[in-house]
Amino acid sequence: MSSRADRRAEQAQDDLDQVNRIAMATDIGIVWELLVASLRWFGFERVNHGLTRGRVGTSIGDPQDVLFLSTDALDRVRAHHTSGLYRRTAEYRWVLENVGAVSWGWVHAERAAGRLSPDECAAMDEMATSRRRAGRKPGRARRPLA
Secondary structure, eight states: OOOHHHHHHHHHHHHHHHHHHHHHOOSHHHHHHHHHHHHHHTTEEEOEEEEOSOOBTTBOOOGGGOEEEESSOHHHHHHHHHTTGGGGSHHHHHHHHOOSOOOTHHHHHHHHTTOSOHHHHHHHHHHHHHSOOSEEOTTOOSOOOO
C-alpha cells in the first residue's frame, strides 16, 4: 500500500500532466474543455474567463472585442454583458485594478468590511436573485487522496 506522500506525489503528477495537456492543446475549444474538466474536479460548478487586448486604463476597450468564455447558459451571459451589469460589480473593479486571480469569497469579505460601493452592493444583490454564483460548491473536498 502506498503512503500518503506517494499518493500526493501521484496527484501532483496527474495535475502536471493535465497542465501539459492544456498547454499542448492547439485548439481553444480543447483548452476550454480540459480547463473546465479540471476545475469541475475541484468542485467548481461554473467557470468564467475573460480576455482582452484592448485594455487601456480603466477600460477593457470595446466589449465586442473581448473574448469571454463561460459554462453558464448563453442567454444569461449575454444578458449580463449587454445590460452592463458586469460594469457595476466589485469583481469587475477588481479586474480593472489587478492582474491574476482572487477567491470568490473576496467580494463577500469586502462587503462585510464595508468596502463596496452602494452600486456594487446593489449589483451583487441583483445577481444573487437571478442566478447562482460561479465558483466552488461550499464544503466539497478538493480532491480524494486515494
